[in-house]
Amino acid sequence: MTITNYLVLAAILFTIGAVGVLVRRNAIVVFMCIELMLNSVNLTLITFARASGTVEGQVIALFVMVVAAAEVVVGLAIIMAIYRTRRSASVDDVNLLKY
């Protein structure tokens, strides 16, 4: 079992997340895709930490999870607020801030 499998899995997860962010309109789905990308990065960090036998990567992964948790709280609150005012959770409808 080489680390390649882990890295390929992380790359696949990241790509799914990135494509999801770009193509989906529903804010909740976009949000989940962002979480997917974050966790793919976490997987990469853990993989390299395990391969090199150090703990820095694991520590950083823990930090990412903490930040992601905080982000989820704020992000979901924003989405809720938008849904209450616009009766829609489509990110394309939130387009007032432009040229």
Add this chain to the structure above:
Amino acid sequence: MPASVPVDGLLSVAWLVIALPLAGAALLLLGGRRTDRWGHLLATGTVVAAFVLAVASTLQLSGRPGHAASIDLFTFIRTGGLDVSAGLLIDPLSAVFMLLITGVGALIHVYSIGYMAHDSGRRRFFAYLNLFVAAMLLLVLGNSYVALYVGWEGVGLASYLLIAFWYTRPAAATAAKKAFLMNRIGDVGLALAIFLMFAQLGTTSYAGVFGEVGLLAGGTVTAIGLLLLLGACGKSGQFPLQAWLPDAMEGPTPVSALIHAATMVTAGVYLIARSAPVYDETPTARTVVLAVGAVTLLIGAIVGCAYDDIKKVLAYSTVSQIGYMFLAVGLGPVGYAAGIAHLLTHGFFKAGLFLGAGSVMHAMDDQVDMRRFGGLAKRLPVTFVTFGLGYLALIGFPFLSGYWTKDAIIEAALDRGGWSGWVLGGVAVLGAGLTAFYMTRLMLMTFFGKARWTPGVHPHESPPSMTAPMVVLAVGSVAAGFLLVQVFPLAEWLEPVFGEPAEAAHVVAPAVVGIVVTAVMTVGVLAAWLFVGRREVPTTAPVRVSPVVTAARRALYADTVNEALVMRPGIWLTRALVWLDNRGVDGVVNGAAAALGGSSSRLGRAQTGFVRSYALGMLGGAVLVAGALVAVTTA
């Protein structure tokens, strides 16, 4: 030149001569309407006091060795290599000017009390007159070219303010602007001359400049001489800057008498006489002075024959007479005393003539057209007699002022010898004949013949405050020449300044010159009688006249030439500059602003408001950065 003897007594307070009129001007201008009732008396008082002080100072001066006093007042400018201290130089030359300015100035102040009695701007008028007297005194009493320049600009300002005194009249406002602009051309010349002195000699005081001017290269001295001459031409209305002086007659007549006849316009003569040591080093510049004087003398005399405006005839006469003075000071040491003597007597009789003209205008409801005068001798007896004496003095009637001083100039010109002496002498004699012609024409048209008054005009003699100064000046016109040439020779008095004049080898005996000039003058008078006196003068100027008369009526096309050579190219230049400014300079600035604005509004289109497109941009950027990183690390 500066006396080593310490300055004491009245000379130590000689600065009061300048300060008194200046204080008068300040008080009247700052005091406002509160000084309306007594302002004119105060102004006259300051000038009379300055005159008394000037007389006392001159008397004390004559008792001093070297007849000169240099008085340091304070440091004016001290910076780097430039050290200008403000000080006064009272020597025989500046003393005669001081006496002329305060003396004639006081008389004209008295005259103005009567002349301006009913003018609502009387206080302003007297304030400007005081300002003029102060500036003119600073001009002649300063001990350096910088002090002279301050006074020079001061009289220019006062002249501008007084020409435009009746500023609601467009003609007066235009004339003032014209005078100011043409003076400015001359002033630039003077300023450049002073810069040259500072750059080459490091000093601008008379003592410093005259002591070292001999060490300079010939070309530099000639440049300084010519630039000084340009300044003198501007201020004195000499060719080619003569066109402003006749227009300056738009000002009140006392102004014409004081500034544009007796004092300010002779500042150029003073400048050239004062700069004698500079011109001693440069025969070229001195020859140019001669040429300017001779040409102006003829221009003024010719144009004076054609005008019908009494003040403009007198103005061209002034131009012509100052031409005589330039001719005299251009002759070098033999001519200085003659030129200054003519300047003094001219100050008397021309001021008297202008005051007389003012009295005539006063009687004729401010008309100036001589074709509408005639037969005024009986109605204005005092004016007639005083004006007549001034007239005789001006044309050089034997043994009156003009005879002595003008003859001295003609003699000096002939004594130059060679063809140039004959040409200059001939021009001067011809000028004397023309002077006799135009002045006789003026007399005949104004005081003799039938009355051609416009209906409703009732001539009356002027009040005593106006006639008294005219009488004093008339006495001066009669006696000054004899006194200055025979009794108290001015040449001897001025010796400390100009050195002892060499005994001239006379080309033509002085007696012969006197007879010839008198004969030419008689011819001029007779010609005027033939053309003007023995027939009826038409009340409108004849239209069908010879080309010569047409040219003279248009002032020998001086304005036309100025307009063609200076005004039009100037207007083109300004238009081109305005175009360049609008299209070029503004174009670059506006173009840069427009380019920035346009590109930013186009770039702003990228802000679509769609979050997913931003995300795509971020992803693309991240990929690019990662690609670049990989490319750099693997390379």
